[in-house]
Amino acid sequence: DAGITQSPRHKVTETGTPVTLRCHQTENHRYMYWYRQDPGHGLRLIHYSYGVKDTDKGEVSDGYSVSRSKTEDFLLTLESATSSQTSVYFCAISDIRYNEQFFGPGTRLTVL
Amino acid sequence: GEDVEQSLFLSVREGDSSVINCTYTDSSSTYLYWYKQEPGAGLQLLTYIFSNMDMKQDQRLTVLLNKKDKHLSLRIADTQTGDSAIYFCAESAHRDDKIIFGKGTRLHILP
Numbered sequence: 001d002a003g004i005t006q007s008p009r010h011k012v013t014e015t016g017t018p019v020t021l022r023c024h025q026t027e028n029h030r031y032m033y034w035y036r037q038d039p040g041h042g043l044r045l046i047h048y049s050y051g052v053k054d055t056d057k058g059e060v061s062d063g064y065s066v067s068r069s070k071t072e073d074f075l076l077t078l079e080s081a082t083s084s085q086t087s088v089y090f091c092a093i094s095d096i097r098y099n100e101q102f103f104g105p106g107t108r109l110t111v112l
Numbered sequence: 113g114e115d116v117e118q119s120l121f122l123s124v125r126e127g128d129s130s131v132i133n134c135t136y137t138d139s140s141s142t143y144l145y146w147y148k149q150e151p152g153a154g155l156q157l158l159t160y161i162f163s164n165m166d167m168k169q170d171q172r173l174t175v176l177l178n179k180k181d182k183h184l185s186l187r188i189a190d191t192q193t194g195d196s197a198i199y200f201c202a203e204s205a206h207r208d209d210k211i212i213f214g215k216g217t218r219l220h221i222l223p
Contacts, residue, residue, distance in 0.1 A: 004154075042200065042215040043155070058210075090154050099143070099204070101211065103154030 003027050004104035006091050012110045019078040021107050023091030025071075031094045032074040033101065034058075034066060036087040043090070049074055081111045116214035118201050123220045130188040132217045134201030137182065141203040144177060145211065146186045149198040158186075158199075188219075196221045 003026030013019050023032060033048040035058075045058030047066040055066050063085060065077045078085055088108050092101040115137045124130040136144070142163045147155040161168045161175045161184075168175045174187040184203075188195055198216040 040215065043213040045210060092154075100157060100160070101155075102157070103147075105152075105154050 004091060004093055004102060006089075006104040006107050008107060009105065010108045012112065013081055014112050015082055016080050019081050019109065019111075021076045021089055021091075021109070023074045023076070023104055025074075025093050027093060027095075027102070028071060029093040029095045029102075030071075031096070032068065033092040033094075034064070034074065034076045035090045035092065036060065036085075037090060037106075038087050046076065046089075081109075083111050085109065086111045116201055116203055116212050118199075118214040118217045120215065121218050121220065123222055124191050125222045126191060126193060128191055130186075130191045130195065130219055132186045132188075132199050132201075132219065134184040134186075134214055135182055136184065136201070136203045136212075138203060138205060138212070139182065140205045141182075142206055142209075143204045143211075144175075144184050145200075145202040145204075146173075146175065146184075147200040147202060147213075149200065149216065151197075155200060191219075191221060193221050195219060 005024045007022045034046040035043045037043050044060045046064050049055045049068040067075045088106050090106050091104040094101045118134040145160040146158045148158050149155045161177050166177050172189045176185045198218050200216045201214040202211045204211045
């Protein structure tokens with residue numbers, strides 16, 4: 001298995017609070033991605049990174065920001081969490097943009 | 113826009129073959145993927161096929177591509193309880209293009 005960890009694995013928070021999810025890789029892959037998985041929607045891309053400090057938006061980026069200060073870490077921040085952001089969040093990595101992505105175990109976030 | 117459609121559920125008896133179907137709309141799709149998601153885990157890439165191929169076989173897995181009908185299928189021979197999972201079909205137009213995922217097919221194995 002590709003070396004990808006996500007933390008925390010589970011989080012419950014309240015509406016309006018900031019939340020940061022962390023993705024850590026040991027594979028030295030250039031590209032990193034954040035997806036959310038919701039029933040009826042499958043996987044949707046939030047943001048991705050193509051290098052340190054280089055990020056771009058995906059299809060559902062509103063309400064989310066990301067940062068990548070090191071190759072191995074990609075952070076997803078919800079500045080002010082809303083109930084619509086209750087979801088399972090997956091990080092993925094690849095060494096070619098978008099291609100053959102390897103996924104982390106996921107973070108289940110509940111916003112009350 | 114691009115879309116990937118697959119049925120949501122499939123029940124198969126243990127030992128039988130499972131066939132999971134997928135259709136896509138983007139005629140320029142070049143890479144077609146199958147991912148497997150076991151309960152509580154992330155997605156695992158099972159296999160992928162290029163659009164210039166019509167079949168790919170890997171042990172118990174057979175992928176068939178009908179490019180004319182934009183139809184992709186995954187056949188699992190001798191289905192086992194460990195095959196119980198959600199299977200996602202996905203496509204991308206180019207090697208470095210974004211991947212569009214279907215909503216996933218939940219495969220349930222009957223004893």
